[in-house]
Each structure stands twice: as structure tokens, then as C-alpha cells.
Amino acid sequence: MIRLYHVPQSRSARILWLLEELGLEYEIESLSMQDGSMKRPEYLAVHPLGRVPALRDGEVTLFESGAIAQYLLEKYGQGRLEPAADSPERPAFLQWLHWSEATLMITVSEYIRFGVRPPEPERIPAAAEIARGRAHETLRALDAALAGREFLLESGFSAADVMMSAGVRIARILGLLPEDSANLAAYLDRLEQRPAYPRAHQA
Numbered sequence: 001m002i003r004l005y006h007v008p009q010s011r012s013a014r015i016l017w018l019l020e021e022l023g024l025e026y027e028i029e030s031l032s033m034q035d036g037s038m039k040r041p042e043y044l045a046v047h048p049l050g051r052v053p054a055l056r057d058g059e060v061t062l063f064e065s066g067a068i069a070q071y072l073l074e075k076y077g078q079g080r081l082e083p084a085a086d087s088p089e090r091p092a093f094l095q096w097l098h099w100s101e102a103t104l105m106i107t108v109s110e111y112i113r114f115g116v117r118p119p120e121p122e123r124i125p126a127a128a129e130i131a132r133g134r135a136h137e138t139l140r141a142l143d144a145a146l147a148g149r150e151f152l153l154e155s156g157f158s159a160a161d162v163m164m165s166a167g168v169r170i171a172r173i174l175g176l177l178p179e180d181s182a183n184l185a186a187y188l189d190r191l192e193q194r195p196a197y198p199r200a201h202q203a
């Protein structure tokens, strides 16, 4: 049985959503950022930094959301939610899959790290403003890439959208979406209409 180490409303929701989209059986081990459960030795043996997501599947244990997504597609996808290796859309798929974490999520995370999570006296407003600017720049680029299309790939919904949704969603919650980003708002609405989406974001 697949086991997902999960914190609600965190990056592990990407994997929960993908598991739901693929119709796989899984169990959830719920962790919390507040109660120290992520930094206990048992969990540090699963993820050396005590972060989520991590996944156990039989003998396999792995962390890093993009890698977990690729692993699940390769092992259980049967060609679903990704273009084939020789498809002309494959390069764009890989680009957005990785961009979602390495470029979008990281700027949003920096904004949270410097401007949201710490108690007021420990915040670093100048660093938060730089992160906000970088998040806006990144989100504007994504908004432009979505012009005239429903999902990141012309062929339709893919795991790259599953990965991308987390950064766009948290950006909207934090008020980071640029004002002139109608494509992004419509994109997020479209993602939320997928039947599996609420199942992943309520747990």
C-alpha cells in the first residue's frame, strides 16, 4: 500500500491530488508543522529534513514532490496525465513540472519565510518585498503562458497542472496574484472544478 506523509494545505496536497486523479489506493500519515511530528527521529528517517511530501511504496521511500509525481506516473500512470517520451509536448511538460517548484513555489515560499510566517518583530520586510516582486514577475510569466489555453499543455490537463496548482493557489490566498492576471484566476477555477481536487484539498 502506498503511504503518503501529508500536512493539509501543503505541497503534499499535490501528491494527494495526483493519487486521486490516478485512482490509486493509498493511506495517509498525517503530520503537523505545529506539534513537532515532522522533526521526530522516526520521520527524519523518512525525510532527512523533516518536510512533506514523502512517500513510501513497498521497499521504496522517496521525497521531493516533483520526483514523487514522476515516480507515480512512471509506475502507475499507464500513460495518463503526461505526454509520451517522444511526444512534441514532452519538453514543455518537463519544463512546467519542474518550474512549478524550482521557480514559482520557491519565490512564494521566500515571501512566506520573510514576510508571513515569523512573528512580526522577526519579519524582514525588505526581503519579503524582494520575494513579492519575484513572485509577481513569475506569476505574470505564467499568466502569459496560459493565454488562449485551458491548461499548461495544449492537449489538456496533465500532472504539470497538478504540480503548478499549489503555488498559484497559495499565491492567491496570500494576495500575491498580480491584478492583471485573469488567465491565472480562470486557470485556478478550472483546476478546482476537477472532481478529485476537493478530495485532495479537504484532507
Ligand SMILES: N[C@@H](CCC(=O)N[C@@H](CS)C(=O)NCC(=O)O)C(=O)O
Binding pocket: 010, 011, 012, 033, 049, 050, 051, 052, 053, 063, 064, 065, 066, 101
Ligand atoms: N522542494 C520540496 C519542498 C518541501 C517543503 O519545503 N515542504 C514544506 C511544506 S509545503 C515543509 O515541509 N516545511 C516544513 C519545514 O520546512 O520544516 C518539495 O517540493 O517536496
